[in-house]
Amino acid sequence: MRRRLFWIAAILLLGLSVHLAYVLFVPNMEMSRIMKAAAENHGANRFLVLDEQEAAAILSQQSRAFVQGICVLDLSSGPVLVTLDTPSSYWMANVYSRKGDNIYSLNDRQVSEVPFSIVVERKKTSLFSLESAETPPEDAAFRVLTGDRGGLFVVRVFVQDPAYRARITRTLERSSCKAQTAKAAQGVAQTP
Amino acid sequence: MAQARSKFRGIAAVPLFLIAGIGTGLATASQVIQGNFGSFAVNSGPWRTWPAAGSPSIDPYTRGHFLVLGRLPMSTFEAVEYIAAADSEGERLDPSCNYVIAGAMAPARWWRITARQGYSQQIAQGESILSQTALIEPNNHIRVIAARDPQPGNWLKLPNQSYLEFTLTLFSPASSVKSANSTVPLPKIIKEACS
Numbered sequence: 467m468r469r470r471l472f473w474i475a476a477i478l479l480l481g482l483s484v485h486l487a488y489v490l491f492v493p494n495m496e497m498s499r500i501m502k503a504a505a506e507n508h509g510a511n512r513f514l515v516l517d518e519q520e521a522a523a524i525l526s527q528q529s530r531a532f533v534q535g536i537c538v539l540d541l542s543s544g545p546v547l548v549t550l551d552t553p554s555s556y557w558m559a560n561v562y563s564r565k566g567d568n569i570y571s572l573n574d575r576q577v578s579e580v581p582f583s584i585v586v587e588r589k590k591t592s593l594f595s596l597e598s599a600e601t602p603p604e605d606a607a608f609r610v611l612t613g614d615r616g617g618l619f620v621v622r623v624f625v626q627d628p629a630y631r632a633r634i635t636r637t638l639e640r641s642s643c644k645a646q647t648a649k650a651a652q653g654v655a656q657t658p
Numbered sequence: 659m660a661q662a663r664s665k666f667r668g669i670a671a672v673p674l675f676l677i678a679g680i681g682t683g684l685a686t687a688s689q690v691i692q693g694n695f696g697s698f699a700v701n702s703g704p705w706r707t708w709p710a711a712g713s714p715s716i717d718p719y720t721r722g723h724f725l726v727l728g729r730l731p732m733s734t735f736e737a738v739e740y741i742a743a744a745d746s747e748g749e750r751l752d753p754s755c756n757y758v759i760a761g762a763m764a765p766a767r768w769w770r771i772t773a774r775q776g777y778s779q780q781i782a783q784g785e786s787i788l789s790q791t792a793l794i795e796p797n798n799h800i801r802v803i804a805a806r807d808p809q810p811g812n813w814l815k816l817p818n819q820s821y822l823e824f825t826l827t828l829f830s831p832a833s834s835v836k837s838a839n840s841t842v843p844l845p846k847i848i849k850e851a852c853s
Contacts, residue, residue: 473671477678484683489691489718493725500728526728531770531788556767556830558736560712566725568712571733573830620730624768624829626790 497566500524501538501618510540510616513548513643515635530625533634537619537643541612544646545587548619551640552580553633556624561586563614570610577607581640584608588615619643691722699723704748704847705740705826712736734836738766740826741774745847751822755852756805759814759824761845763789763800767830773804773816774823785815800845806853 503524508514515535516524525534539546539561550559552574561570561584572584589611623638625631686695693699698719699706710720712733724731732739744750745757753773763769772786787802792812794800803809804824806816816822824847828835835842 473675477675477682480675480679481682481686484680485687486683488684488687489722493718493722496725496728500730525730531786558732558830560730560732560736562730566721566730567714567716568731568733569714571712571735573736575830618730626788 493566494564497562497564497618500566501564501616504536504618505538510538511546511643511645513537513641515638515641525620530628532622533625533631533638534623535621535638535641539586539617539619539643540615540645541586541588541617542615545585546619546643546645547583547585548643549581549583549641550621551637552577552621552623553630553637555626555630555634557621559584559619559621561610561612562618562620563612564616564618565614569612569617570608572608582607584610584619585646586610586612586617586619589613687722690719691726693723702740702842702844704742704744704746705844706742707738707740709734711739734831736830738764738828738831738835740828740844742824742826742847743822745849747849749849751824751847752849752852753806753816753819753822756803756809756850757824758848758850759800759802759804759845760848761799762843763794763798764828764835764842764844765798765832766828766835769829770825770827771802771814772825772827773814774825785817787812787814802845 504514513535514537515533518530521532521534524536537546537548554574556574558571558573560568560572563569570584570586584607587609621638621641623634625634690696690698693701693706693708696719698710698717699708708720708723708731710716711724711731712735716731721731742751751757759771766789768789770786770788774785792800792802800812802812802814804814804816806818826844
């Protein structure tokens with residue numbers, strides 16, 4: 467009887483460990499796969515418009531209703547400036563953390579003028595810094611602060627009619643994503 | 659002899675212990691991630707949604723629901739996704755049957771209904787309907803016929819698979835949708851003839 471109880475307790479304990487490991491680690495691994503797949507061919511801090519096959523392979527989403535653009539964010543050497551050129555259609559832009567959490571959302575109704583810029587940068591964590599909140603770079607309309615040293619920027623533009631797909635893709639391809647060195651970012655911020 | 663038998667039973671118990679433990683862990687994790695257990699998903703008729711999707715306070719199970727399948731969660735500010743694996747009577751969806759998806763649609767800037775082949779993300783031509791191209795009845799009511807063969811009106815083509823789910827995505831939904839997931843007006847799924 468005691469031996470049976472021991473095995474039941476052991477199975478439950480192993481089950482709990484596997485349950486937690488699956489829930490906590492598999493999503494992170496999947497997010498790492500997405501970021502690795504996105505960075506593999508084009509590198510980090512580069513804007514890429516995905517065709518339907520790439521969207522299925524990288525984002526596991528094959529949707530004819532959207533044209534999707536991505537940029538793998540590497541914030542280790544400074545902020546990243548994403549300049550978006552979007553058509554006059556419904557679109558949404560999201561910044562995801564390395565864990566896959568959606569940390570920032572924006573859509574066409576919040577932006578009055580295109581192209582516009584979003585700067586993504588790491589939060590300053592120095593305990594001894596007496597500096598007040600930094601001024602956002604002047605040419606960036608939106609500023610996203612993250613505790614992560616990386617992430618993923620995704621923009622999805624709605625395709626109302628398949629005939630517009632090529633035009634939307636061409637417009638979105640004018641977007642860019644580039645790292646700003648700390649010095650350059652400071653220079654932009656100090657521009658009068 | 660008895661000692662050898664006891665030793666053999668001890669050795670044989672280890673693989674059984676591993677199979678039972680790992681199986682229990684994976685099965686329970688999968689059930690909670692799919693929303694069959696726990697309070698992470700909210701049901702509204704046959705439709706099920708994950709209200710914490712894309713929010714800063716996302717829980718590990720909601721994150722798992724999206725990312726285990728390699729999908730990035732969108733915030734409820736941008737989109738609310740509902741999944742139905744059963745009809746309004748609670749019967750599992752069968753791709754060899756025709757279904758009518760009819761009733762009031764929740765207020766949103768636009769919506770999409772997709773016939774999904776279980777976990778597959780491959781959506782073929784005709785297996786999704788967009789509000790922009792759909793015929794919408796007065797009072798924002800819809801009537802979509804999901805079938806393998808062409809149908810008049812809004813036809814949602816069903817895939818030739820053994821497993822089926824409907825996904826309803828409300829893009830840029832009204833604030834009432836974001837705040838009251840269980841009371842949002844959503845269409846019913848009614849089973850019709852089966853082949």
